[in-house]
Amino acid sequence: MVDKKLSGAGLRGQSAGETKLCTVGKSGSGLTYCGYDVSDLAENATFEEVAYLLFNGELPTFDQLETYKAELKPMRDLPKALKEVLQRIPADAHPMDVMRTGASFLGNLEPEVDFSQQNKAANRLLAAFPAIMTYWYRYSHEGVEIDCVSDEDTIGGHFLRLLTGKTPSELHRRVIDVSLILYAEHEFNASTFTARVCASTLSDMYSCITAAIGSLRGPLHGGANEAAMEMIQKFSSPADAKTQMAGMLERKEKIMGFGHAVYRESDPRNVIIKAWSEQLSKEFGDSSLYDISVACEEYMWDTKKLFCNADFFHASAYHFMGIPTKLFTPIFVCSRLTGWAAHVMEQRDNNRIIRPSADYIGSEPRKVTPISER
Numbered sequence: 001m002v003d004k005k006l007s008g009a010g011l012r013g014q015s016a017g018e019t020k021l022c023t024v025g026k027s028g029s030g031l032t033y034c035g036y037d038v039s040d041l042a043e044n045a046t047f048e049e050v051a052y053l054l055f056n057g058e059l060p061t062f063d064q065l066e067t068y069k070a071e072l073k074p075m076r077d078l079p080k081a082l083k084e085v086l087q088r089i090p091a092d093a094h095p096m097d098v099m100r101t102g103a104s105f106l107g108n109l110e111p112e113v114d115f116s117q118q119n120k121a122a123n124r125l126l127a128a129f130p131a132i133m134t135y136w137y138r139y140s141h142e143g144v145e146i147d148c149v150s151d152e153d154t155i156g157g158h159f160l161r162l163l164t165g166k167t168p169s170e171l172h173r174r175v176i177d178v179s180l181i182l183y184a185e186h187e188f189n190a191s192t193f194t195a196r197v198c199a200s201t202l203s204d205m206y207s208c209i210t211a212a213i214g215s216l217r218g219p220l221h222g223g224a225n226e227a228a229m230e231m232i233q234k235f236s237s238p239a240d241a242k243t244q245m246a247g248m249l250e251r252k253e254k255i256m257g258f259g260h261a262v263y264r265e266s267d268p269r270n271v272i273i274k275a276w277s278e279q280l281s282k283e284f285g286d287s288s289l290y291d292i293s294v295a296c297e298e299y300m301w302d303t304k305k306l307f308c309n310a311d312f313f314h315a316s317a318y319h320f321m322g323i324p325t326k327l328f329t330p331i332f333v334c335s336r337l338t339g340w341a342a343h344v345m346e347q348r349d350n351n352r353i354i355r356p357s358a359d360y361i362g363s364e365p366r367k368v369t370p371i372s373e374r
């Protein structure tokens, strides 16, 4: 592929501010959170440790982590009024709209009154998002009013428990935890930038997160994991995948889960989630979706030099864990909330309203013709 244009459309390559939180495409494997390589974190840390790191700038000690988890656990349940709102959202609504409404409505019930409450608001959303998603999903799809509390130790395990009503396996607990780590933070991506723009007006945390969810929803961003799943399910075999992808490229269709705005040759998150997807495919007892995904990866690299981004192998991994496709992007919300909130806090620490300029390309100045003469 040709080198990226460093100016113009999409603000590509232009710096829009400073951050201590993350580097993308710079050192190590290409992605670091507060100086730690994402592959190191995915292997040696848990999602709660990463959340603590993003909110505090340092990894917690054992005691700090225990205290943090003990703080989050009582925040998992939902207020009755929020459950009533969730019950009214129809089954055919998109779950990202449910997440958006859930975040926004919680902001009505428990507003962030001033910035001294920013950590409390972020932690509340972090703890409550799994229940927002699964309470709505199981009520609208199965007619079940779930208990939003579980004794699962981690946010990932808690989500799986609420979704299935069963104790998750150790493998599933670990994979969802890794997935939440991989999705947690990514510098000035579209949804995080949305959150920072909102924060720069001195708006509240819930508004910033609600706005960010709207940005993440689109298929060019977080929505790509769901779109990738829909695509690979249409392929009957690795050979069929290659034939159909050739047709898609011929018709100039975007292949979801491939390419990236910053990375040029690979997305460091892919190799990690791909390995877990392979392992899950063995447990699942049918590796065809994994084999098809590998064929897609090979074909896109060979023909277009396009590589899988974080979303592509997340599709098969989540599928093997029995997670419904429409919940894929909401899981991204449960994770990225940490990055969004950390960026909101960072923006507030050194704020100036974000207000770029535009190059005007419209009409020359002109007079209003009275309406009777137009």
Ligand SMILES: CC(=O)SCCNC(=O)CCNC(=O)[C@H](O)C(C)(C)COP(=O)(O)OP(=O)(O)OC[C@H]1O[C@@H](n2cnc3c(N)ncnc32)[C@H](O)[C@@H]1OP(=O)(O)O
Binding pocket: 004, 010, 219, 220, 221, 222, 224, 253, 254, 255, 256, 257, 258, 259, 260, 261, 262, 306, 309, 310, 311
């Ligand atoms: C977690 C995340 O949000 S990761 C991103 C998730 N999004 C997707 O997977 C959606 C599919 N991918 C894409 O649409 C893009 O690659 C993006 C949005 C991720 C990046 O967009 P850009 O920075 O504009 O991409 P880039 O400059 O590298 O694209 C150059 C050309 O490569 C081609 N290209 C890039 N990605 C793809 C793709 N997935 N399928 C087909 N062609 C592609 C296009 O021809 C593009 O030119 P065009 O925009 O004029 O059609």
Ligand SMILES: O=C([O-])CC(=O)C(=O)O
Binding pocket: 024, 183, 185, 186, 188, 189, 190, 221, 261, 262, 309, 310
């Ligand atoms: O950085 C981006 O543009 C998109 C991305 O990979 C992310 O948000 O995780």
